[in-house]
Amino acid sequence: MDTLISIKPLLAILVSLLAVPLIATSRSPNVREGWTFLAAIVKFAIVASMLPAVMSGMEISYKLVEVLPGLSIAFRVDAFGMLFALVASFLWIITSAYSIGYMRGLDEHAQTRYFSFFAVSLSAAVGVAFSANLLTMYLFYEMLSLATYPLVTHHQDKEARTSGRKYLLYTVGASIGLVLPAMLLTYQLTGSLDFSPQGVLAGNASRGTVALLLFMFVFGFAKAAIMPFHSWLPAAMVAPTPVSALLHAVAVVKVGVFSIVRVVTGIFGTELLHNFGLSTPLLFVAATTILVGSFIALSQDNLKRMLAFSTIAQLSYIVLGTALLTPKGVTGGMVHIAMHAFGKITLFFCAGAIFVATGKKNISEMTGIGRRMPFTMLAFFFGALSIIGMPPCGGFLSKWYLVLGALQADKIAIVVVLLFSSLLNAAYFMPVVYRAFFCPPEEALFEARIQEAPFFCVAPLVITAVISIGLLIYPQPFMQLATMAAAKFTGF
């Protein structure tokens, strides 16, 4: 594989970090948001400028500094990292627009702090995407946990404080308690923490050790919200909705699964897990999270909490796809990062727009809301379809690949889990849509007069909904990136 040395990955990470002082010292809100937009667009442009090279099979690498003998802070952009960085940096632009609508619509306090830490979080997320080794990834992973803490606790009330504690304890606690020792043990065994296509552990560790390490990594990356390390995510929903949308449906949680997938493919290697028969326990954990998460989502009345449990379940699709260890399964898991991101961010945007326009948080209070906010609820419908995995939305594609992957791996039970989960998804999403549009006029809680949230709230969610639909017809570049990455990791 050709490798290109370029400083671009570092620049892509630094752009938003460098914007922080500008954001923090801006005199007027318009200038401040101007800097946010500029940073977001430049970031996306830098990421996108690396796309052609990556698509042509090259990798872009840059070594910043050697911190320990043989261990550097280093970056390497491959197809998988590109996929995630592309999604995260693109959605930052849209979320910035949405943030303006939402934060100003609600007249929130401490907006400067909010936009500053948002920028830091994005740096960290792209840093994880472009990390060349586990140490660098760990660094950005921790940075992300810390940078999102002020965002989660934005409201600074009692509930925010409790949630903030939970959030830190789960994400940082698990990473220090499990990932750090696992990382050191790996280094001890192999002398390397570089991600390599066939892993570094093969031939260096016994089955028991590998199983232990796998356990430590999978649960240690608690941002992936694999049960029983999931309960921080519903708690983190106290954050302002744009935070929930971009961070807790895309950047933060996807960093969790991204890290797991990265470690499974780059440190363990699919072949090693296959030979040691460790695919089954991982599948079991993921499948359990999918089903239990969906069942809990069924019982939620608070819309954002329901979305959080739905996210918990959906994240495990990605882990499940990887754990199948088949090319189609891994492709499906990876492309689901993009599909779920666009679908779920739409749903969160809708939840936030409803809150801005009406102040309602609970599904039971949203009867007939489609009459008042038709655009929002239509977007909600398509976002939900994407998550369920039905055409005409992109989510269909990733589920299709996941099912194919399960068949390829000869795991009929997984096929059943996937199909049943889709059913559950439909069971908790469709009533919301039904309630919004198809209720008798006397039951409706809203007048049939169109009164949407501010333009900056509605435009982003329409855009992401349209993209969700578009991704079924034209799933590039995500599909190709996922296929390339899967081919590299599984060796087909």
Place this chain on the structure above:
Amino acid sequence: MSAHYPALVVVIPLVAAFLVLIGSLLNKRLAFPLAALALLGALLASIGLLIRVMQVGVVEYHLAGWAPPIGIAYRVDHLNALVLVAVASVAFINLLGTRPLVADLFEDRLGPFYTLYVLLVTGLLGIVVTGDAFNLYVLLEIAALTGYALVGMGEGRAPLASLNYIFMGTVGASFYLLGIGYLYLVTGTLNMADLAARLPALYPSRVVVSAFVICLAGLCLKMGFFPLHAWLPNAYSHAPDPVSSLVAPLMTKVMVYVMVRIMLFVFTPAFAFDLMTISAPMVWLAVIAIVAGSFLALSTRRIKRMLTYIIVAEVGYMVGGFWLGNRLGISGAILHIINDAVMTLCVFLTAAAIIARTGSDRIDDMQGLFKKMPVTMAVFVIAGLSIIGVPPTCGFFSKWYLISGALAAGQYGFVGALLLSSLINLVLFFRIFEIAYFEPFEAQHGEHSPGPGRVLSEVQEAPLETLAPLVVTAGLLFALGIYAGDIVSLIIDQAIPVGIL
């Protein structure tokens, strides 16, 4: 000139200490600049020494030209050169950062204060630079006596804490002296290199074993190694703030250095690690020290006290790392001497800045401080992250080496203790961050009496004179982290005897 660096490191501050006193009699405003110049000189000399050692290797220096065993020899290798730089820079930064505070607290005693300050640093630098076991004791007492005096200058219970500190410190130093006496009895020399050469022939001797045990016990007491730590929290938390931020980072760390020095270069690793079968028990004691220190820190809501308990735990890190007996562990311990000195300086200096503004050392009184003192709190966050062990701050890297060493030695209890302590540190610091982040000042008005603290709404950012050193220290935390690999491979690796794998 450069040939005299080893002597200059000690002579400059020693002479200056008296100049400070004389100068302050003429004009008390002379005390600070003279002290600053002295420490700057010592710092430059130690940096020069480190560079020289890195270029040519071990530097031998005979004081006044008298060769050992009659004269005192200073023998500077990579280990002392590195620790010297750390001691000198911490002392210098702290001197600059606490100037406004000292001017406020000791308005009429500036001369004595700065004289003692410089003498204390002289003692510490001397302990590190000397190659003579008895000379080390003398300097130890210089450092200790000035330390007692400085701690005793505080208000309230400080004199009592200092008295307790004197008792325990004297016992510790006497034990050390007794041990050295035994060694002198059987070898007839006090020079460390000579001792190391003559001792192997005498290893079976009970005298040597007794000397070893007594020395180690004395040093453990001096460094506050659990359960011999009881004097430490009181002494360090009741001391005046500018003294805490000098003594807390340096005293225990220098004593850990002495342990490393005596064990590796007087008793030799073969004796300390192989013949004496105390490595495993020492590591387990360190585990207890770490766990106990961490939980004690959880139990207090006063910031300085909490920080002193963290020191108790950190001493456990270093002692445990050293007694792992492998290259990784010892590297980690030595690296942590440096890193922890800077981290402790950083937290104590921020604590001093905060207490100076709010008038209270209770963490509950830190409400809303992120708004009122943003820069100070930002530095405090960085220092906290370093103590928790978040990359790329230096705390992560010493922990990295310590845990690697523990894994290599199969000491999983130590691994567990380090991880647990990181988690508890996380709780400790985020508890403070949370208070400072959440509660606005207005919320507590009228709820409970403001006590001796100042009216909180008047709290403002620390003066620039304090902020600048704080920011520099925070920068050092990152720099030490990023260059951790180089520090270990270029300096620490050279300092550890080749026999240790």
